Amino acid sequence: MTSARPPAAPAPPRRGRPRDERAEQAILAATVELLNDVGFAGLSIEAVAARAGVGRPTVYRRWPSKMELVIDAVLRLAPPLTVDHSGDPLTDLKELVARLIVDMTSAPIGRAILALTGDAGTHTDLAQRLTKDYLTPRRDALLAILRDAVAAGELPRDLDLDLTLDLMLGAPTYRWLTTGRPVDQKAARAIVDAVWRTATAPPA
């Protein structure tokens, strides 16, 4: 969590009038509101600018496309990643997975991920942005919990941790995808429980 920013950021001498930070905030806020109101497909730059009380070029100056604007908006909106350490890895895991799944299946960020993957090919770099700034940190946090559990002897030393995570996250995500309905905490916890149980079971 320590900032990896190189220490010698020499403050580039920006010329001209600096960008108005309030405009930036207003645009992102308007984007999030409209995402909730009309969804991704129904969102237009025009409406964003109007709701933000901003000229349209001011939006385009910062974000070259709807997709990039939406990514920034949902990332800014995403609840910060915090991990509780209760002492019990299974509890921590259930807590965190449940939170992530609820976020993804009920907040705009999930929609953004779908839209991105759906348009894939053209937007690969954008998808990587989402992966890098959202998915990877969260997966890493889960991975750390699993590693601790292995170190503590609570999970077998040869467990495929990546596969375990794909199962824990994939199953509830798949439910959301095929039913269209958000997945609640209880269901997410039950899945984590089940995967944990089988992981701790000796192979037949």
Next chain:
Amino acid sequence: MTSARPPAAPAPPRRGRPRDERAEQAILAATVELLNDVGFAGLSIEAVAARAGVGRPTVYRRWPSKMELVIDAVLRLAPPLTVDHSGDPLTDLKELVARLIVDMTSAPIGRAILALTGDAGTHTDLAQRLTKDYLTPRRDALLAILRDAVAAGELPRDLDLDLTLDLMLGAPTYRWLTTGRPVDQKAARAIVDAVWRTATAPPA
């Protein structure tokens, strides 16, 4: 076409010029081609009509929206659901899951599912259509294999079959969603193997 109508066709008394079947085919074909070329978001009814060599109203006469047209097109495109019975449930399972996953993560039908879920709220009925005509039959086929395996004593009698399927399908789907890349047969089979193994393991 003049005579010997098969007995079970009640022959609705349509008046006027009948719809041109070739137009229908041309539209669906054009839709699929454009889906591959420009993706779902970039697809326009105008372009579909132009590529099909058809007037725009001819498209609207049959499909009231882009979404419905795309669903019909991808359903028609989807490979038929066939199940091999090799005698070994695990083999059949791996074969079928691999085929389904490869389809969903490489063909337009996956994109359509994402687009539908992403736009959810407005298109619930359409999503149900996709679920009913595509997802459910495939899930049912997998379920049948699992039930047979339980009946044959190869899987424990109290196994949660729905959860098992969510794990088998969800893990590879999740990989596709987060990497944006199709999942190949080998990876899909490995996941099925792993889930099967833990399902057959005695609880700790």
Next chain:
Amino acid sequence: MTSARPPAAPAPPRRGRPRDERAEQAILAATVELLNDVGFAGLSIEAVAARAGVGRPTVYRRWPSKMELVIDAVLRLAPPLTVDHSGDPLTDLKELVARLIVDMTSAPIGRAILALTGDAGTHTDLAQRLTKDYLTPRRDALLAILRDAVAAGELPRDLDLDLTLDLMLGAPTYRWLTTGRPVDQKAARAIVDAVWRTATAPPA
């Protein structure tokens, strides 16, 4: 005045929905109103469409540029060319020149001619349109009067008729151009009188 339209106009078989004549009229009317309200430079296609109660593309479908729209509008607006024959050529000439000058220096058509000439180079073909459909017929009518006067012996046989017209029309036009104010009938008549007088004078 007899129509020079070739008799065998075979009515080209127009396909598709025919253009709405009312839209056309509304656009031209809106253009004329706006020309009077905000002038040529201040006129925007957007405002024309709005005032005409018409979509913007409907304007562009018919007129590719503001210039062409304005030309059509002012031509349609121009008072029809009618010639009175009083028996006295000088009277007829004064009457007609005065009418033409008043039109050009007070109605939008004058502004259009200025704008066209001012932008010249790019709009040559448009300028020719204005010349052909507006200026030339009016000059021809004046020329006919002069010819009659020559034939009747009221003007010298060797009079340079083109120069005479340039003087009669040019002098009041120049006044308008350099003062910016419309030229009234009286001034126009006085100029015609003066030119006529000198034309009938024996060369020194």
Next chain:
Amino acid sequence: MTSARPPAAPAPPRRGRPRDERAEQAILAATVELLNDVGFAGLSIEAVAARAGVGRPTVYRRWPSKMELVIDAVLRLAPPLTVDHSGDPLTDLKELVARLIVDMTSAPIGRAILALTGDAGTHTDLAQRLTKDYLTPRRDALLAILRDAVAAGELPRDLDLDLTLDLMLGAPTYRWLTTGRPVDQKAARAIVDAVWRTATAPPA
């Protein structure tokens, strides 16, 4: 203003950074170039600033509108008014009229006059500026020649000098306006000749 101004321009005590005279020149030069390249309508302050290598506000600081900038530019560009005195008024008149007409019908100043008159109503004061600084001095110079000719007995004492000038200048201007093409020296001289001839003829 406080004290006795010395006769030789005492350098007013301007504070702060003085205006860059080169910026002013560059802007005017860029304006003239662009007028020739893209015409009055196609000229934008933005392009002027860019070509002059100057910030946009630097233009606005000096000229509040495109119109005023253009007027200054074309006035600065206009050839200085010089009168040759050959001894023969008709020769001098032809020489000067030809020069003025060629200027007006081939250089940007003519376009500026058209644009100004075309936009009239809004820009009356600007038009007066052009009249005062360009048209009036030139007309006065011509008037002086005519007066000398009258005084010398070469033209009748009761000749309407204003009308004579309107004829001499108006006829070629009208030709330019209706043909869109510059009027050459020869044509201008011929018109002066003709008007002069009729002016010297005894009324019928």
Next chain:
DNA sequence: TTATAAACGAGACGGTACGTCCTGTCTTTTA
């Protein structure tokens, strides 16, 4: 046979949003 009904292609309709350009103003840093 001849209507009649519905489909066909073509294309115009009123609209919305696009992404760009320019306007004239307002900061900020540099000189």
Next chain:
DNA sequence: TAAAAGACAGGACGTACCGTCTCGTTTATAA
């Protein structure tokens, strides 16, 4: 305090599609 640089809100540009609506034409069935 003016310079350049550049962001600001705003507005018009000309284009692409939307989904609907005539058109004139074509094609089957029903009268």
